[in-house]
Amino acid sequence: MRVLIAEADALARRVLETALTQWGHEVAGCADGVAALQLLLGATPFDYALLDWSLAELDGPKICRAVRKQSAVQTYLLLLCKPDADQVPLAALDAGADDALLKPVDADQLQFRLHAGQKVLELRRELASAQETLRVKTLQDPVTGLWNREALTDSMDRELDRARREGAPLGFVLLDVDDFRLVNDTLGRRAGDGALRQVGQRLRRSLRPYDVLGRYGGDQFLAILPGCDEPLATALAERLRTSVSAQPIALDEGTIRITLSAGIAAAGGMQERRPADALACAAEAALYRAKQPGQHSLAVATKGAWLNIST
Structure with missing residues (x-):
């Protein structure tokens, strides 16, 4: 000693x-x-x-x-x-x-x-x-090993507070696995869990070390991107989608191709205090629009609709 x-x-x-x-x-x-x-x-x-x-x-x-x-x-x-x-x-x-x-x-x-x-x-x-x-x-998703919804909520609070203090932008990317129900229906839930696990691994490898990634719920993943304005968040979202769709996913039950749709919300210069999940809600709304015209698409939230953003 x-x-x-x-x-x-x-x-x-x-x-x-x-x-x-x-x-x-x-x-x-x-x-x-x-x-x-x-x-x-x-x-x-x-x-x-x-x-x-x-x-x-x-x-x-x-x-x-x-x-x-x-x-x-x-x-x-x-x-x-x-x-x-x-x-x-x-x-x-x-x-x-x-x-x-x-x-x-x-x-x-x-x-x-x-x-x-x-x-x-x-x-x-x-x-x-x-x-x-x-x-x-208690903060880890048992299927993917990523942060769970509770941990993501804590990270949202923390990163939004940091963005306010530093006057820095903050981006959210909400990703949804297209037609994930078909994977469960045709190959079974075990295959579905394996697919989600591999999707999470590919997404994690495509992010920066200080970005936060977690399972938002079901077949959705949320990436919290410190320092990312709308163009950067959009570029990162596209990289994340490509990281999953570029190569098929090999499972014991078979080989499948997976695509992702994404909703993006980004804000900067935030002075007015709003709920930390407001940005996530904006990303959800954008994701809903992204899935309307078809699968494997991307949409950006309406600028300034959810937070006080400097332009």
């Missing part, structure tokens, strides 16, 4: 540094509370910290409180207490420490606490990983 030792007494600090180094830990040391807090909040994180209660300028409990205010810092904190009424181990826990140890430090006790702390850190990381996995799954 990477361990910080913040101990005012130079000799005690040296003894602790020597012991922990011999036990295989990477050790850094300091003599005052301000330096300890700076190190703990620095760019290179520590797994574990031994903090003297009576550090100068900023004592151990205050350091614990300051560190716990930073949710990104997950360092295991152990306070070193003197056996007197002012330095009660229970008060250390109330201050945000994970553990407390009385001075003078017993080597066996310290080694036990380090092992216990390491186990706790491992459990915390496993829990954080599981929580992140669960979070992603």
